[in-house]
Amino acid sequence: xxxxxxxxxxxxxxxxxxxxxxxxxxxxxxxxxxxxxxxxxxxxxxxxxxxxxxxxxxxxxxxxxxxxxxxxxxxxxxxxxxxxxxxxxxxxxxxxxxxxxxxxxxxxxxxxxxxxxxxxxxxxxxxxxxxxxx
Numbered sequence: 001x002x003x004x005x006x007x008x009x010x011x012x013x014x015x016x017x018x019x020x021x022x023x024x025x026x027x028x029x030x031x032x033x034x035x036x037x038x039x040x041x042x043x044x045x046x047x048x049x050x051x052x053x054x055x056x057x058x059x060x061x062x063x064x065x066x067x068x069x070x071x072x073x074x075x076x077x078x079x080x081x082x083x084x085x086x087x088x089x090x091x092x093x094x095x096x097x098x099x100x101x102x103x104x105x106x107x108x109x110x111x112x113x114x115x116x117x118x119x120x121x122x123x124x125x126x127x128x129x130x131x132x133x134x
Contacts, residue, residue, distance in 0.1 A: 096108045096109065
């Protein structure tokens, strides 16, 4: 239904005349103070709305903190896993020191752990890597 059709229907309705003193009574009520009961209800409604808004804000903030905490825990677990992998890798391989290179050769010295019985450094091993270039 369009605006024009609605306007025509409303104009077709019979007009009613206001009762005597309607305008005076309406304007006098508009100028009066609202009763205390209405003011109390309004104040209560405003206070309730503020409580609901505050509680909602706090709940949302707590949710954000929990999401962030979970993200940090996941990141911590990943870091600890990588650290364990590095520790395992370091136990598997002999410590080595890169000494230098000469042409196609790299000189790497393996540094073994100290002997438990003598306390002396174990002999080092020398690894010469050739990259396959002749």
